[in-house]
Amino acid sequence: MTHQIDPETSDATSEDSVKRPRGIYLLPNLFTTGALFSGFYAVISGMNGHFTAAAVAIFVAMIFDGLDGRVARMTNTQSKFGAEYDSLSDMVSFGVAPALVSFTWVLQSLGKFGWVAAFIYCACAALRLARFNTQIGSLDKRYFMGLPSPAAAATIAGLIWFMTEKGIDPAPFAWLIALYVALIGLSMVSNVLYNSGKEINLKGKITFVKMIVIVLVVAFLATDPDLYLWLIFLAYTVSGPIQWLLRSRKRQAE
Template identity: 45%
Template sequence: MSDFFAPFAPDPNEPRRRRFKPVPFRVIAPNLITLLALCLGLTAIRLGYEGRLELAVYAILVAAVLDAIDGRVARLLKGTSRFGAELDSLSDFVNFGVAPALILFAFTLDDVGGVGWAAALVFAIASCLRLARFNAALDNPHKPEWQKNYFVGMPAPAGALAALLPIYLYFLGIPTNSEVLAPFNLAYVVAIGFMMVSTVPTYSGKTLGKQVPRERVLPLFVGAVALVALVVSFPFAMLAIAVLVYLATIPVGIQRYRKLAKAHAEAHAASQAAAPAPLPEASDEPDDRPAGP
């Protein structure tokens, strides 16, 4: 038995084996941003039930900003991954589905009892379904290029910020948390939920600002500074105006989408008509026609 377990001296120059392959930081950085947004969404739920609605709205707003950043950071650093995509979807469901539903229920929907809880459930589930459909649509390789400028239905971050409109109006002096307005708030929240799962096209703005004319750069800087100053000085007024403008522009986006879809269909039909007809296939059957004279 001693032959099988003979003593030996380890080689000091042998490289140390690593159990796990190191992960580049460019892959970790976007996921850290997503996790930070998730922490803000969970904190917003706590703040909402503690009655600190102003901080809860700020938390969801910052989470929406981080959600818009993490994907761009991943593409910029070339750190996109399947894990990051799944983590982003789960974080969006909590931040823009669960958190707004619970905050709105604590704010006004509980005034109508079980029906208000049903409305909160409808909004949260609609957000989950909308995210699942978005992930499934990413695998469509035949999607025309112009359709990338539009979402199918209202995106989850926009739906969350739009659903919080009664809270914005409350901080502007409108008593939207009264029992009289509770049924209207319920109908509004359910309508936003159905907008998220609908097939109504909404403008995404992904290609906005990719090419900015040189003469518009300085005015763009001044406008951005002015916008930030207004948001900091009058946050709830600016949020309410932004939501109302966004909802008002949805019919314009629908009309524009239909016009582009019609032009795409006409161009496709014209290309099909201009394509040469396929040659008839050679037949192996004998020709029964009589021979010429």
């Protein structure tokens, strides 16, 4: 005897067998949304000629980007959705935003060479993020391979913020800035190792004297944030190649 299958019952069974999403975690993704909004705001500010606001927005995106991962780990709310959302947010905030802001700031005066330099940075940021996602868990957590995209964005945003605040006309330095942007982009896809800082224990205790030193350093940075933040991230960008050269000389000497 042949049994007939009710189409409605069959469809209901197949639908029940599909796992429905249970939703997403609010808190970490809220910080990721803040980073995405800051990157978008940087692009809009750059288009309107407000380059100080654009540069500051990129730094704000860095703060949100640093918080979302830590909050997710502290609250045990990591998810694949959060990881993918964070990667897309990073592409906007640290890939597209610095490229477009630097282009509207000065690179557009170079014509096709200006947008090529901006595109090199943007494309390298995308490649950097794609490579990072495929290498999660396979590298030493103490190091990043290639310059991290937030640090690259801060190195560009810091220069824009500094020159805008100090009233320095970027036009005479357009070619140097184009080379600067392109090299920072290429450093993201290099094999140079950068310290990740993940070995620092933020939950640990420090002495009272060290706490006073931290307060003094923060107060010192606040006196001229555009200059000192740019120099800090520029030094971090240069630290990778310097350490690579030192390690190469050490191996040759051995």
